[in-house]
Amino acid sequence: MTEDGTLPSPTHIDVRDLPATCELRDVLDRVGDKWSVLVMALLGTGPRRYSELRRAVEGISQRMLTLTLRSLERDGLVARTVTPTSPPRVDYELTPAGATLSVEVSSLIRWAEEHREYVAKSRLTYDEVAGA
Amino acid sequence: MTEDGTLPSPTHIDVRDLPATCELRDVLDRVGDKWSVLVMALLGTGPRRYSELRRAVEGISQRMLTLTLRSLERDGLVARTVTPTSPPRVDYELTPAGATLSVEVSSLIRWAEEHREYVAKSRLTYDEVAGA
């Protein structure tokens, strides 16, 4: 809340744990969204063209890829470079700030890879107990 | 890569970078969702009761808190303990696997905190140029 700089009411508990939850949210939303994390991780390995990203992220629609890239660009995490050849060529690469995020995101993906089976198993067990 | 329009090396791109994108997705979705990351981070500092979480995560609806906790439990990341006193008491804590994720998630939050201003500034600049 409090966009004007005034601090939120000091009466609440959480602030020590999660300072400025609300304001963090929209930064985290970028990380949290469906595609950004994949795109960031990919760009972490080097610049990519639009079409490369489209093929690499497999399953993303051109609309969402564009939207994702725009948001990332807007947030200063990705830089867009247009080379007006014909056909046109557009490259995307991480900014320095983007690179630092990419590191975090990549370790998140690593976590997901390492725990994929565990999670799958947990779900089966849970559903089994609850379901039937 | 290639300065002209020709393709770089053949179909090399994604798989080694993002193996099994599709299957990773539903694990990442848990991280990516709006509330899980906050809840995980909070639980990373110790067990919490339902009502504590509700107040701490401030802004979450009881519905979403329950849903979030259920998913996390289902994924084997959070353990639920009911103490049938009256009034009833329910505690949530991270499982060992959950704890490892909590670490990742927390560093993500730290990133968000550290770059909040940068992101905000970037957005202003971008919007300004775009002429919104």
Added chain:
DNA sequence: CGGGATCCTAGGGGATACTG
């Protein structure tokens, strides 16, 4: 090739009310 503009639908998620 790299997008913008449109249309449209599933389901994420808030508000509110009820229960053991």
Added chain:
DNA sequence: CAGTATCCCCTAGGATCCCG
């Protein structure tokens, strides 16, 4: 206290077509 159940809105996001 710790949920469950309903209603309902809204927008994330896929599909499609077009354009420089």
